[in-house]
Amino acid sequence: MTQANISAQDLEIWASYLLDHSLGGISPEDRVMIKGEHVCWPLMAVLEKKIIEAGAVPDVLLIPPNNDRGRVWSSAMGRLGSEEQLQRIPGWHRDRYESMTKYVEVLGAEDPSLYMGLDPEQSQALAAADRPFSDLRLSKPWVITLYPTAGMAEMEGMSLEEYSDFIVRASTADPRPLKAAEEKLAPLFDRGSKISVETEHPIDGRMLRLDLDISPSRGVMSYGLRNFPDGEVFTSPDANSAEGEIFVDLPVNYGGHDIQGIHLKFQGGRIVEYSAETGGKHLETIIETDEGSHRLGEVALGMNPGLDRVLKHPLFVEKVGGTLHIAIGASYENCFVENPGESPDEISRLAEAGILNRSAQHVDIVTDFRPGGCGRKVTIDGRELKIQDGYWTAG
Numbered sequence: 373m374t375q376a377n378i379s380a381q382d383l384e385i386w387a388s389y390l391l392d393h394s395l396g397g398i399s400p401e402d403r404v405m406i407k408g409e410h411v412c413w414p415l416m417a418v419l420e421k422k423i424i425e426a427g428a429v430p431d432v433l434l435i436p437p438n439n440d441r442g443r444v445w446s447s448a449m450g451r452l453g454s455e456e457q458l459q460r461i462p463g464w465h466r467d468r469y470e471s472m473t474k475y476v477e478v479l480g481a482e483d484p485s486l487y488m489g490l491d492p493e494q495s496q497a498l499a500a501a502d503r504p505f506s507d508l509r510l511s512k513p514w515v516i517t518l519y520p521t522a523g524m525a526e527m528e529g530m531s532l533e534e535y536s537d538f539i540v541r542a543s544t545a546d547p548r549p550l551k552a553a554e555e556k557l558a559p560l561f562d563r564g565s566k567i568s569v570e571t572e573h574p575i576d577g578r579m580l581r582l583d584l585d586i587s588p589s590r591g592v593m594s595y596g597l598r599n600f601p602d603g604e605v606f607t608s609p610d611a612n613s614a615e616g617e618i619f620v621d622l623p624v625n626y627g628g629h630d631i632q633g634i635h636l637k638f639q640g641g642r643i644v645e646y647s648a649e650t651g652g653k654h655l656e657t658i659i660e661t662d663e664g665s666h667r668l669g670e671v672a673l674g675m676n677p678g679l680d681r682v683l684k685h686p687l688f689v690e691k692v693g694g695t696l697h698i699a700i701g702a703s704y705e706n707c708f709v710e711n712p713g714e715s716p717d718e719i720s721r722l723a724e725a726g727i728l729n730r731s732a733q734h735v736d737i738v739t740d741f742r743p744g745g746c747g748r749k750v751t752i753d754g755r756e757l758k759i760q761d762g763y764w765t766a767g
Contacts, residue, residue: 374522374532375411375414376414376519376520376521376522376532376535376536376540377533377536378414378415378520378536378540382540382544383414383415383418384418385544386415386418386517386540386543386544386600387415387418387419387422388422389543389544389547389596389600390419390476390515390517390600391404391419391422391423391426391476393547393548393596393597394515394596394597394598394600395474395476395513395514395515396513397426398422398423398426398428398474399426399427399428400426400427400428401428401473402423402426402428402429402473402474403428403429403431403471403472403473403474404419404423404428404429404430404431404472404473404474404475404476405431405432405433405468405469405472405474405475405476406419406420406423406430406431406432406433406476406478407433407435407442407475407476407477407478408433408434408435408442408477408478408479408480408519409434409435409436409437409478409480409481409482409521410434410437410482411437411480411481411482411519411521411523412478412479412480412519412521414519415478415517415519416432416478419476419478420432431468431471431472433468437481437482437483437486438486438487439487440481440487440498440627440628441477441479442477443498443499443501443502443505444461444465444498444501444502444505445458445498445501445502446487447486447487447488447490447494447498449498450490450494450495450497450498451490451494455497458497458498458501459501461501465505466504466505466508469505469508469509470508472512473512473513474512474513474514475509475512475513475514475515476514476515476516476517477509477514477515477516477517478517478518478519479516479517479518479519479685479687480518480519480520480521480524481521481523481524481628482521482522482523483523484523484524484527484627484628485523485628487627487628488627488628488629490627492653492656492657492660495627495657495661496657496660496661496662496732499661499732499733500661500662500732502732503731503732506702506732506734510704510705511705511712511713514598515597515598515599515600516598516599516600516687517543517599517600517601517687518539518543518685518687518688519539520532520535520536520539520540524685527625527628527684528683528684528685538681538683542601542676542678542679542688543600543601545601545678547595547596547600547601547602547603548595548596550595550596550602550603550675550676551593551595553675553763553765554593554594554595554603554604554605554675555593556765556766557591557605557673557675557757557764557765557766558591558592558593558605559591560591560752560755560757560766561586561589561590561591561592561605561607561752562590562591563753564586564587564752564753565585565586565587565753566583566584566585566586566587566752566753567583567584567586567609567671567750567751567752568581568582568583568584568749568750568751568752569581569582569584569618569671569696569698569739569747569749569750570747570748570749570750571618571619571620571621571739571746571747571748572619572746572748573619573635573746574619574621574633574746579748580616580617580618580619581616581617582614582615582616582617582618582636582638582698583613583614583615583616584609584610584613584614584668584671585609585610585612585613586607586609586610586671586752587610588610588708588722588727589607589608589609589610589707589708590607590707590708590710591605591606591607592605592606592607592704592706592707593605594606594672599687599691601676601678601679601687601688601691602676602691603674603675603676603678603679603691603693604672604673604674604675604676604690604691604697605672605673605675605764606670606671606672606673606704606707607670607671607672607707608669608670608671608703608704608707608708608728608729609668609670609671610641610727611641611664611667611668611669611703611726611727611728611729612640612641612667612725612726612727613641614638614641614642614667614668615638615639615640615641616637616638617635617636617637617638618635618636618698618739619633619634619635619739619746620633620634620635620636620698620737620738620739621633621739621740621745621746621747622682622689622695622737622738622739622740622745623650623682623684623689624684624686624689624735624736624737624738625684625685625686626651626654626657626658626735627654629651629654630650630651630684631648631650631651631652631654631655631737632648632649632650632651633648633649633650634646634647634648634655634737635647635648638668641667641668641726642666642667643659643666643667643700646659658700658701658733658735659700661701661731661732661733662731662732662733663731664701664702664729664730664731664732664733665700665701665731665732665733667700667701667729667731668698668699668700668701668729669699669700669701669702669703669704669729669731669734670697670698670699670703670704670707670734670736671696671697671698671699672690672696672697672698672699672736673695673696673750673757673764674690674691674692674693674694674695674696674697674738674764675691675693675763675764676691676692676693676762677693677761677762677763678693678762679691679692679693682740686735686736686738689736689738690736690738692738692740693759693762693763693764694740694741694742694745694759694762694764695738695739695740695741695742695745695747696738696739696741696747696750697736697737697738697739698736698737699734699735699736699737700731700733700734700735700737701729701731701732701733701734701735702729702730702731702732702733702734703728703729703730705719705728708722708727708728741759742759750764755767
């Protein structure tokens with residue numbers, strides 16, 4: 373197994389940002405889950421050491437290489453397991469997720485092909501089985517990062533050395549300068565009622581417009597607190613509100629499969645038509661997972677000018693400065709209330725009203741508003757946003 377060559381110093385810096393900046397530090401009372409494949413072990417080992425040194429308890433969850441992101445079941449269960457078997461989730465699995473206080477997920481696959489090739493029904497069944505544990509993870513302090521592997525480099529069409537250099541450089545850069553730019557933009561989301569996104573269909577030249585109601589939600593700044601590397605301002609729109617059409621041009625990889633050239637049409641908040649130039653079957657798998665995957669859970673602006681090339685992995689492509697992404701599927705509770713755990717009644721009310729979207733999916737798809745992309749205009753309550761030095765600004 374070919375490993376990325378990452379210096380001990382870079383691993384220390386990277387791990388420190390994840391634990392001290394993203395998770396706000398580790399205390400002796402913490403039980404911190406560290407999840408990832410064995411191929412990601414160099415970073416996971418440093419995280420484990422630092423958690424122990426802080427007096428806390430690490431819970432290292434090594435996931436098998438045929439499991440996409442450590443879901444409750446691997447691709448083998450998706451292919452071979454019956455519906456009854458998929459429902460027999462052991463109680464200790466839930467106990468493990470409930471007992472952790474903080475969560476670090478180290479993405480990076482030894483061989484993404486091991487979880488590719490599932491039928492749509494199989495992929496949807498695995499996503500549905502994992503949803504309760506995804507909800508548990510999102511209810512606690514968490515952070516996700518991406519470790520460079522040969523399999524992921526191949527997926528991006530890069531050498532491991534080139535890929536690793538890019539990932540490590542981005543993952544050891546100080547995230548705090550992003551905050552200053554985001555602080556100027558987030559209030560527009562807080563005060564705003566409607567965000568409008570205009571894109572141009574590259575085939576027939578039609579101008580498309582998508583309108584979203586953001587009045588019930590708040591803007592959330594993301595400068596290394598949940599994803600690392602990072603750089604976005606995001607919110608969850610009213611899931612009943614999406615009207616119009618959008619074209620999404622940048623590639624995204626879902627379960628090892630490329631999807632690109634996405635066209636979506638919405639009525640009454642719901643996706644009523646969809647297509648993709650590449651990976652249309654995989655887009656169908658995502659959208660047809662459940663009722664919630666026919667709606668949107670997020671709209672966000674990429675704010676990281678340091679990401680100077682577009683990767684297919686959502687963790688990176690959605691952060692590129694001058695891009696906009698929407699997410700098919702679940703909303704973020706903290707976009708509606710600052711501390712969801714302290715407001716269960718309000719969260720329930722929003723979910724019952726369909727404003728806060730519930731789904732087994734949350735898949736980010738990205739439109740490029742830089743020169744050459746299909747993005748044309750973004751406005752909040754009629755105020756056009758501009759791109760300056762790789763940042764979105766209020767114009």
